[in-house]
Amino acid sequence: MSVSQIKTLSLACTLAMAFAGTAGAQDLPIIHDKAWAAEKCQRYRAAWDELMARDGQQGLTADFLASHDRFMATGCIARADVCPSTDREMELANQLSIAAMNAGTASTFLPFACRD
Structure with missing residues (x-):
């Protein structure tokens, strides 16, 4: 196989992988399952309550707690x-992320984001 053929094959594979996940996505219906949303929240809340009972709120900022309460x-x-801004908040966000994933929620469910 020549270098030119390898480059062409590599480009074709790259493009195929890039578009594989989007093919037909526009045809899929958006599913709004309120019961599942409520169940995910209940599971997440249980993990939050367990971690708060075990470790308390020490090291968590008022902004973190207020955003989470919202x-x-x-x-x-x-x-x-x-937005986790302290080591303790990052640790808690990681623990909650693992708990949420173990409970069957997707990573997009989680509230953690720092946009500034």
Whole structure:
């Protein structure tokens, strides 16, 4: 196989992988399952409550707690942008992420984001 053929094959594979996940995505319906959303929030809240009972709120900033409270108050559906800014907050965000994934939620469910 020549170098030119290898480059062409490599480009073709790259393009195929790039578009494989999007093919037909526009044809898929958007599913809004309120029962599952409520179940995910309940599972997440249980993990939060367990971690708070075990470790408390020491090391968590007022902004982190307020943003997280807003997320929980909406049934875990609003974009809350809970931004971990301390080591303790990052540790908690990681623990909650693992707990959420173990409970069957997707990573897009989590409220953790730092947009500034």
